[in-house]
Amino acid sequence: MSKSQSKSLKTVDEDHRHSDSEVSNLGKDHYLLEDQVGFILRGVSQRHLSIFSRLIPELTPTQFSALSKLCQLGQASQNELGRLTAMDAATIKGVVDRLKLRELISSEPLSSDLRRLILKPTSAGQQLYLKVVSSAHAVTKETLEPLSDKEKDVFLSLLKKLI
Amino acid sequence: MSKSQSKSLKTVDEDHRHSDSEVSNLGKDHYLLEDQVGFILRGVSQRHLSIFSRLIPELTPTQFSALSKLCQLGQASQNELGRLTAMDAATIKGVVDRLKLRELISSEPLSSDLRRLILKPTSAGQQLYLKVVSSAHAVTKETLEPLSDKEKDVFLSLLKKLI
DNA sequence: GCAAATTAGTTTGTATGCTAACAATTAATT
């Protein structure tokens, strides 16, 4: 989506495809993939990810979401952190596991509720968060760069309605 | 994001978190995850996926993208199909493999260019496409349902600028 | 006070989506 979609660098067979009746594409179904919100959404997500990983190579978007929430809260249980970052239990577990592996966060069971794992950022985790938070702002800025200031506001308010 | 985020069904520890200096959250970093375009985008994608899989349980969004393109074109090489559906070579391969496994598409090498695999939808693939294409329209409709007609137009045109 | 429902966390399986490296084939250049 973002690169080298230059179209027709191909040399053969890019034609005579609707030649005859080999395809029973009976009567225009007028389904245009390029106009579907899901398809465009996927393209925008791909572009955002590519910007994010260029500006913040140390963390993935979900890892940064979890780390930033945890740094701002100070602590949270694993499921709670998942809810706050819109990740289900299975997803937040993987994210937390990888952050723990890198010792950016720590966990300890809560004595008053043995089901809960209390997560806290380590010193290294807080330092990394403070180091990259300005880049995180830059990610949003660059992602929205094709829009004017007014368009940004309109877009974000409409986008929020679709969650 | 979409469900049961009722907030504060929790009973303990949801407080005294910023109690003191245990967190060196020095000076408001004013990074609000909920306002970042990437975070909202992920939420919208999650909601879209949930709508899609409810209305079209037979296929994933990328599978439907590939199948619909192939049915409309009649045939395409694997890489070509990937470009048309915004998937890189590794991703389109997985999608194609799963569609072939279910015999919704077929492949054969092109004699004039032995690097290429020519993909075509099978009869079952075409039938499935024709069966679900109206649901695919419904997916877009339901996803955009929170917006007025005018807002939909504005939103889609802005979204397209961000690819 | 005890069964039932709820909540927290884990595990498994399936499906994207990315990067990177690779082999085979074909095209372009010298």
Next chain:
DNA sequence: AATTAATTGTTAGCATACAAACTAATTTGC
């Protein structure tokens, strides 16, 4: 003709993301 470059497809590894099935702990409702 030989080298170089580009394209096609494959494989592997990592990281979301979902559903479903499971254990364990806690809360509830009677």
